[in-house]
Amino acid sequence: MKTSCIIAVTALLFLFTQCTEDENGSSTPFILLKTGLSYTNNEAYVPVGGQLKFGISAVGDGFEITNLTVKRKTDAGSVTELDKGMFIKKGGLDTILTYYKGYADQETWVFSIMNSNRDTASVSMIVFKGAGSAFGDIDFFPSITIGYQNNLTLPNFVDVNSGLAYSGSTVIGNESLIDLVSYYYLSSGSSSPTISCPSYNTAKSYYPVMNEWAVQNSTVYDYYTTDNNLISTNQFDAAQNDSLLINGYQPESVSGTCKFCFADKVIPFKTGQGKYGLIKVIHADESDTGYIEIAVKIQK
Numbered sequence: 001m002k003t004s005c006i007i008a009v010t011a012l013l014f015l016f017t018q019c020t021e022d023e024n025g026s027s028t029p030f031i032l033l034k035t036g037l038s039y040t041n042n043e044a045y046v047p048v049g050g051q052l053k054f055g056i057s058a059v060g061d062g063f064e065i066t067n068l069t070v071k072r073k074t075d076a077g078s079v080t081e082l083d084k085g086m087f088i089k090k091g092g093l094d095t096i097l098t099y100y101k102g103y104a105d106q107e108t109w110v111f112s113i114m115n116s117n118r119d120t121a122s123v124s125m126i127v128f129k130g131a132g133s134a135f136g137d138i139d140f141f142p143s144i145t146i147g148y149q150n151n152l153t154l155p156n157f158v159d160v161n162s163g164l165a166y167s168g169s170t171v172i173g174n175e176s177l178i179d180l181v182s183y184y185y186l187s188s189g190s191s192s193p194t195i196s197c198p199s200y201n202t203a204k205s206y207y208p209v210m211n212e213w214a215v216q217n218s219t220v221y222d223y224y225t226t227d228n229n230l231i232s233t234n235q236f237d238a239a240q241n242d243s244l245l246i247n248g249y250q251p252e253s254v255s256g257t258c259k260f261c262f263a264d265k266v267i268p269f270k271t272g273q274g275k276y277g278l279i280k281v282i283h284a285d286e287s288d289t290g291y292i293e294i295a296v297k298i299q300k
Contacts, residue, residue, distance in 0.1 A: 029065070029121040031058040031093075031113050045130035046101040049243060052109075052127060054099070059092035060115035067114040070097065074104035081251045087116075098274035100246045105129045135241040139163070141296045143282065148184040148193075149206040150288040156207065157181055157198075160219075160269075160277060160296050168209065176215035179271050181207055182261075184288045192259045193284035193292055195221060195267065200256035222268040224253030231266040236280045242299045245276040261292065275299045 034055030035041055046052060058065060070082040081099060093113065101107070105128065112122040141163030147154030155165035159177040166174055175198075182195050183206040196203035197219035198210045210216060225231060231248050239245065249268040258267050267279040277298035284292045 025117070027061040027063050027115060027117045027119045029058065029060050029063070029113055029115045029119050031056065031111060031121045031123050033111065033123055033125060040125070040127060042125045043128065045128045047130040047132045047134040048101055048103055049133050049135035049241075049246065050101045050130065051134075051136075052099045052101060054097045054109070054111070054125070055095075056097065056111055057092065057094050058113045058121070060088070060113070060117075061119070063115035063117045063119070064089050065093050065113055066116050068093065069110075069112045070099075071110045071112075072099070072102070073108040073110065074102070074106065076104065079252060100242075100276075101127065101129065101134075102247075103129070135243045135246075137300045138239070138242050138245065138297050139300055141298075143293060144296060145291055145293045146180075146182050147291045148182060148285070148288050151291055152289075154291050160271065160298055161275070163296060175210075175213040176217070178213075179217050179219045181210075182292045183207075184286065184290065187259050190260070191286045193261045193281075193286065194257060194259050195261050195279065195292070195294075196257040199272075202257060218256060218272040220254040220256055220270050221258035222248075222250050222254050223258050224250055226258055226265055226267045227260070229265070231268065231278065233264050233266060233280055236266045236278055236295070236297065239278065239297055242276060245278055245297060245299060248278065249276055271298075 039055045040052045065086060065088040068084050072079045072081050107127045108124055110122055110124045112120055114120045144158055144163055144165055145154060146158055146165050147156055155167040157166040157171045157178045158180040160179045178198055180197060181203050184193055198213060198216040199218040204210045235244060249270060261281050262284050263281050265281045269277050275298055277296060280295040282293040282295060
């Protein structure tokens, strides 16, 4: 009797599994890397600090594309440069991603997508280290002052590419330029001057107007380097090209917000357009009516 029950249950589980698979079906998502003069091609030789530009096209084979990951593999190990959730219903994914050549003799770049049926597809490329170095020029904005959410006199929105700050009235028509906002709150009871971006939901709760913006830029901040003071203010001050901006950024410990941004913190960041930068906090009030003053270095 006991054996018969086990057999019956096993049979039901088998039928359920078969029905589930038949209902969902299988899919064959597809991803490819674009080629040509505009993009980095397979087995290219690129000097340290040189730009890598990858054009990606992908389809979910009838299912929504829900995730894109990018990994850089070297003899030293694997680093996840991007792990991004998404929900692309129609037309597939068509995007350009920008990175920069590291010091390894050989890098293998792996690009993977997953669709809503949890089927995956990947494509890879090898990039070799070329001769010399190609670190680029940077822009430096020594002082940008912005108010927190309840400061009624100072601007709140920053375009880090120009170093300009915008108020609620002057930002109208310039929403697509904004990369950075700041607010103050208590994080689990601890005082936290905070830097964030328009796409981050918590930031939009402090600045509800950003919910209405057609373009809500996503800037990500390396909180691990910030929290552990891995870049000093002296290093920030000495940076004359984008070497420190690129190499100081750790992509596996990033978020759309950075907490505890007190004076003398140095915060690596990457804009939604793929530019690397550093923020040095000069002054940070600890009141939601106060302000934060920062210096910014960013790739040209």
